[in-house]
Amino acid sequence: MAKNLVVAQSGGPSVAINATLAGVIAAAKEAGRIGKIYGGIHGVEGIQAGKLVDITDFSDFEKLKATPAMALGSCRCKLPPIEQKDAKSYQLLRHVFKQYDIGYFLYIGGNDSMDTVYKLSRLFAGEENAPVFVGIPKTIDNDLPLTDHTPGYGSAAKYLAITMDEIIRDTAIYNVPAVTIVEVMGRNAGWLTLAAAMPRFVGGKKPDFVAIPEVPFDEDVFVRKVREQLKHTPNVVAAVSEGIRDLSGHYVGSNAKSGAVDVFGHAYLSGVGKYLEGLVKREIGCKVRSIELNLMQRCSAHLAAKSDIEEGYAIGKAGVEAALRGETGRMVALRRISDQPYQTELFTVAIEEVANLEKLVPEKWRNLEDPKAVAEIRNYILPLMQGDVPQFRNEYGMNEYVSFME
Amino acid sequence: MAKNLVVAQSGGPSVAINATLAGVIAAAKEAGRIGKIYGGIHGVEGIQAGKLVDITDFSDFEKLKATPAMALGSCRCKLPPIEQKDAKSYQLLRHVFKQYDIGYFLYIGGNDSMDTVYKLSRLFAGEENAPVFVGIPKTIDNDLPLTDHTPGYGSAAKYLAITMDEIIRDTAIYNVPAVTIVEVMGRNAGWLTLAAAMPRFVGGKKPDFVAIPEVPFDEDVFVRKVREQLKHTPNVVAAVSEGIRDLSGHYVGSNAKSGAVDVFGHAYLSGVGKYLEGLVKREIGCKVRSIELNLMQRCSAHLAAKSDIEEGYAIGKAGVEAALRGETGRMVALRRISDQPYQTELFTVAIEEVANLEKLVPEKWRNLEDPKAVAEIRNYILPLMQGDVPQFRNEYGMNEYVSFME
Structure with missing residues (x-):
């Protein structure tokens, strides 16, 4: 009899997952060789608790493709080291897999989720009738190695590029010196901030200043450059990664450093944007504002990129094909064949080469004053953020979404 | 010979201005009775300095309609009291009006801008060949009296409703108690926050908590309600106006109150969202995040509402018609005839009845537990946020905009 499949989502959300x-x-x-299709609610955590829903008959694919975040919910869960074969969580998972006759386990996620797939494939290695464990990448951070990029990044890039362009216009209206600091996600990798710099990379003048975590951040240089730039334009705009670090490797604006405390003496919650806002206010004294693009950069489905959504869909299909070929412990990846016309192919990689590793912006793309680097970055990002996706508006003009959690 | 017209923009930007x-x-x-059309750069401030550009031949109307912020730039400028007839700024304006043979002055703006139109109309009252001064409303805040609503509000409402819906989905994925506080613009009026509550008003469950400036905010009640709500759902979402005040009328989270200072002893910059984030962290101790929707709620042209843009266009035309009728010192306004089908008519009001006044959310709409109030609010806001607007994407997939400032 045909084995069943369970699919789940894990880690942070995106628009393409x-x-x-x-x-x-x-x-x-379509495969014809798979029995039931189960959705695991709240990732591997929910699966341990037996939270599986039968989604075999689901067919509203276009609406699901236009739904942000995770229709199955998510978790942040790290499985025990595989040496602890008898750990509670492994026992529970074995039990559920057996109970539901699972032959295929597909996990859509980022670095940590690939760690889960790796551990499960090792745990069951060599066992007869073991499920096939396949990882499918997603993360707006674009920081997974071996794949040209990750689904989810293209839509976040489109959101960032278009929103930055709108912010730049908004801040350009007054003839009064003003600095706007836009904080973008990215703890270690600057991919998202490079997308936010796109208005400049395609021929505009702004953002005037771009800071990524891969390049040590010197506050004095920043203040000097802003001051210099204010001689040429009344409106300076900076795009900075949340994870920029100073010359000694500490996060810029970390609580320890800013020393901000509230009336109760608790460390004040703040990000790098607010910190730099204070810095500019003190050092230059002009009007200054910081903007944190926050969750919107990962959940703005209304700005999803068609290329990203279609690729996310294709990589999901490829995951099932890999599972049917018995490729356990592997992740589907994208290889770019050409930028223009944009063309990719799908292949699989051993998951231990992906799990827990991060792909940073390469050395050659870190100097944004270098026109060659800028041209290459532009050619890399632009194809990923193209096209619009149909919106499913209801009678109120609001979007309709799919959820399997309710 | 036909007199010339000058048009300018003032105050904060919007998507419809x-x-x-x-x-x-x-x-x-189209009028055939107007000579040249001048755009005044940076509002009445730039006009004083003679910064006028000839836009008589401009015809790319659809692209201009899809451009956020202000194609002519803006200013924040309060003219002197009209008793000071010989003040420098009045002299300069008289000079420019004469030099450019201005017969019509159209000013697009909010409360402060209407004050400018009022003063100029008074200054020239009774003079032969005086220009006709007409005000045209715009403000995302929707706080001008006598008009059913203001152009710009509908698009901001659409942005807020759709973005809140996406944020609600994003925050719903984890099965871990968490509170998300979304800070919305609105110093005194809660119109924008009501739009952010739309996902609940059209039948959803969230945002769980909505706070507008018109209703005194009790921190203890807020904490108690959040705590209570966390028993029913792991993900509590609150929409709060930046201008909510406590029972004694002080802004919630104002610096004086939070007492937050940075390492240099300067008062820490923060909004009500960050303040409530700290409050929930201290009092409840669960995961908590605040989101400030910041400039995006007023500049997201990619989410412009068709009804808002078309109404903005129509009210601009009506402004010229009023000017040609010689209606000096008046503002164009909208009167709603019916909700379904949505229908309005344009008329004019004496500007002294508008200038420097604010329209708050009426008493009867302040209790959001009252189903009748909610139904009326929904019927009021929904028609304003309908429809999409074509985007002018260039070869890079970025939007093309119009600017007269370059």
Whole structure:
């Protein structure tokens, strides 16, 4: 009898992760060799608790592709080291896999989620009738190695590029010196901030200043450059990664450093944007504002990129195909064949080469004054953020979404 | 010979203010009784300095309608009391009006801008050949009296409703108690926050908590309600106006109150969202995040509402018609005839009845537990946020905009 499949989502959300889920469901239905399709609610954590829903009959794929965040919910869960074969969580998972006759386990996620796939594939290695464990990448951070990029990044890049362009226009209206600091996600990798710099990379003048975590951040140089720039334009705009570090490797504006405390003496919650806002206010004294793009950069489905959504869907399908070929312990990845016309192919990589590793912006792309680097970055990012996605508006003009959690 | 017209923009930007500019230019060209059309750069401040550009031949109206912020730039400028007839700024304006043979002055703006129109109309009252001064409303805040609503509000409402819906989905993925506080613009009026509450008003469950400036905010009640709500859902979402005040009328989280200082002893910059984030962290101790929707709520042209843009355009045209009728010292306003089908008519009001006054959310709409109030609010806001606007994407997939400032 045909074995069943379970698919789940894990880690932080993105705009494309449900497109991948749609691809998995569609391919599993088409395959003809898979029994039931189960959605695991709240990732591997929910699966341990037996929270599986039967989604075999689901077919509203276009609406699912247009749904942000995770239709199956998520978790942040690190499984025990594989040496602890008898750990409670492994026992529970074995039990659920057996109970539901699971032959295929597909996990859509980022670095930590790939660690889960790796551990499970090792745990079951060599066992007869073991499920096949396949990882499918997603993360807006674009920091997974071996894949050209990760689904989810393209839509976040589109959001950042278009929103920065709108912010630049908004801040350009007054003839009064003013600095605007836009804080972008990215603890270690600057991929998202490079997307926020796109208005400049395609021929504009702003953002005037771009800071990524891969390049040590010197506050004095920043203040000097802002001051210099204010001689040429009344409106200076900076795009900075949340994870920029100073010359000695400490996060810029970390609580320890800013020393900010509230009336109760608790360390004040703040990000690098607020910190730099204070710095400019003190050192230059002009009007200054910081903007944190926050969750919107990862959940703005209304700005999803068609190329990203279609790729997310295709990679979900490829995950099922890899599972049917028995490729356990592997992750589907994207290889770029050409920028223009944009063309990629799908392949799989051993998951231990991906799990827990980060892909940073390469050395050659860190000097943003270098026109060659800028041209290459532009050619890399632009194809990923193209095209619009149909919106499913209801009678109120609000979007309709899919959820399997309710 | 036909007199010339000058049009300018003032105050804070919106997504619809350039649509109004487009309407002014289009109507002035069609009128056949107006000579040149000048755009005043940086509002009445730039006009004093003679910064006028000839836009008589401009015709790219659709692209201008899709451009956020202000194609002519803006200013924050309060003219002297009209008793000071010989003040420098009045002398300069008289000079420029004469030099450019201005017969019509159209000013697109909010409360402060209407004050400018009022003063100029008074200054020239009774003079032969005086220009006609007409005000055209815009403000995302929707706080101008006598008009059903203001152009710009509908697009901001659409941004807020759709973005809140996406944030609600994003925050719903983890099965861990968490509170998300979304800070919305609105110093005195809660109109924008009501739009952010739309996902609940159209049948959803969230945001769980909505706070507008018109209703005194009790921190203890807030904490108690959040705590209570966390028993029913792991993810509590609150929408709060930046201008909520406590029972004694002080802004919640104002610096004086939070007492936050940085390492240099300067008062720490923070908004009500960050303040409530700290409050929940201290009092409840669960995961908590605050989101400030910041400039995005007023500049997200990619989410402009068609009804808002078309109305902005129409009110611009009506401004020219009023000017041609010689209606000096008046503002164009909207009167709602019906909600379904949505229908309005344009008329004019004496500007002294508008200038420097604020329209707050009426008493009867302040209790959001009252289903009748919610239904009325929904019927009021929904027609304003309908429809999409074509985007002018260039070869890079970025938007093309119009600017007269370069």
